[in-house]
Amino acid sequence: MKQVLICGALIVTLSMGIRHGFGLWLQPITMERGWSRETFAFALAIQNLAWGLAGPIAGGLADRFGAFRVLVVGAVLYALGLVFMGLASSGLAFMGGAGIVLGLAQSGTTYAVVYGVIARQVAPEKRSWAMGITAAAGSFGQFLMVPVENGLIGGLGWQNALFVLACMALIIAPLALGMREPPKAASSGPKQSVAAALREAFTTPSFGLLMAGYFVCGFQVVFIGVHMPSYLKDQGLSPEVATGALALIGLFNVFGTYAAGSLGQRLPKRYILSAIYALRSVAIVAFLLAPLTPTSVYIFAAVMGFLWLSTVPPTNAIVAQIFGVQYMSMLGGFVFLSHQVGSFLGVWLGGKLFDATGSYDVVWWIAVGLGVFAALVNLPVREVALVRGGPVPKAA
Template identity: 75%
Template sequence: MSSSALPATASPAPLSLRQVLLCSALIVTVSMGIRHGFGLWLQPVTMERGWTRETFAFAMALQNLAWGLAGPFAGMLADRWGATRVLQAGGLLYAAGLAWMATAATGLGFAASAGVLIGVAQAGCTYAVVYGVIGRNAPAERRSWAMGVAAAAGSFGQFLMVPVENWLIGHLGWQPSLFALALLALAILPLSLWLREPKTAAAHGGMHAQGIGAALREAFGYRSFLLITAGYFVCGFQVVFIGVHMPSYLKDHGQAPEVATAALALIGLFNVFGTYAAGVLGQRIAKRHLLAAIYLLRSVVIIVFLAAPLTPWSVYLFSAVMGLLWLSTVPPTNAVIAQIFGVRHLSMLGGFVFLSHQIGSFLGVWLGGVLYDRSGSYDIVWWISIALGVFAALVNLPVREGAIARPPALGQPA
């Protein structure tokens, strides 16, 4: 629906920013917190089912790919019909996918549940959808900060949920634990009701009358959008490889299971500070410079980690520093998209950029399993991650952050 179809007097009141941030934070805490601990299931699932690590890794890779592929469509629906309906569908699919994941007895069933169904669910209840609501209800001068708050909440969910999931597995077993998480995922449904915008808000919001096709042609014909998209591919490759394979990497090198649990929890804890800081810094410095620095620092941190003796304390230090850089790319990436193109199609365009992230995630987690099974080591994938970090730093530097020029009839983005 275009803004031209609205009455001239239409001026929908935005939601309270405090309400938007609180509900978005809780939703992202649940949705991202659950998925962050999936690496804890790798060994119990593969040992009981008699599967290879590649089987588990392929399902996780498929999850990230399905999430990415469904993301633009979830964004389109949220931009057109509002976020609440999409969030509720995502919450229901998440719960169903976790329950099916617990009972899947074949690699195909596991790939369909843990991979496809949960991946589609995540597209409907994570960043792309809630960032659309935030973008429409936060003033432009506070948008990067607001997105940083939501990302920090997702990071807190990672910190909170990893020890909870580890405790559930240890006390209930891996299958009942997944059923418990399925019940938790249903909390997204009532929370989404507080993000219901006025009927005209998503379609109007003061935006121009640009349609979906025109928005896509404009974005994909704009060099800076392609550069941002290429950089986000690297983000997905790095974080999902580490998040899924770190527990097994540490166990292979003689570290106790508690070290891996603490490592994932530390990543989540320090990610809270890193994502919030990125949101604040995105208001003060060029976002392209911030993104380039984050990607380059990731490569440096990985090199130091591989070069140093592997001890519990070296793992904890690596996890803390990497946590600061973990999802710190999310607020500046989405904020710069809104800055260039406006917020009318923010969920959809963010979904397409996120698709690149998820293709990277697919390759990171899948190659981790494949190359480990073939070489008995994760070394090759670590060095691929380092090279990609340098690449992402370089491609973000030429990004032009100013609002894209449009004909006067279309107006300018906020």
């Protein structure tokens, strides 16, 4: 178990850490290429959508053939996507590299694939905690990589910085060796076909509610992660404030994801999710109404960081709790698809509405409303294992 946790944590550190700083490239790329913000934002929106659409496929392949092969292919695609992102001279080429290739890469190197291995290798009573540990590692990667990426851009230029990150992404391939599973691990559990598993999931109301909540998560975090650096610069704050804010999000995310994973062992996970979404809306409203200063930005970043990916461990733990672990990566991939549809809309609408209105205000308030919606839809989720061939027990 220790090897799986360490390698899984390092893989997520790299895969999530690299992408967390993509917002730092928005202004240098658009200014040098002469593109609108919507061009950049739409490419990252396509990235999130491609990631989500490929997620169930990558998860299904990992469930059937093991995570190792999927992770290796994902690492190679990640490196290629970063190189294409640096070389693209047209909006269409940029969308292909930064959008499609990187999206496919992330589907095979992030949570759905890694969590499938963890779910099968860790005892149920420790599963939420283990997922929290891995998510916290990914959060530390965000904290670590933002200043690294900012330094690379400043020291080498934005293009060479992407080439360096491409080399770093290849480290995921040797780390994947630690995610190999025993031959019988993937086939343990109830004997169920893929079609039956999908039918079961999509006719279970709680699965749809989790997907709805995760849609909101994607909208909020990707909008903020990509557009906040430009929002702060537009308001007259220095680039260092944006870099510090993204780093603080990553740092406090370490504590938030670990806390959510640990609390999920003791409290109903649906209540944890509802509280996270409600608190996000409160934090955004306070940020918008307070005077904008470096201090207010750092406070907002710390609070949002604590809530950032803290939805990940309880959401995935509920999926495993309800449906078992045989198709955990595939079902987690479908839940994550909803997250990425939200991500697509969050990042694209951020650029679209900014170009149309000259402001991000409308998107900020959409994020507030969606947070309230997600807080409500998670409350009816039933955290009980399905009894196949018999009635579903009532929730305690």
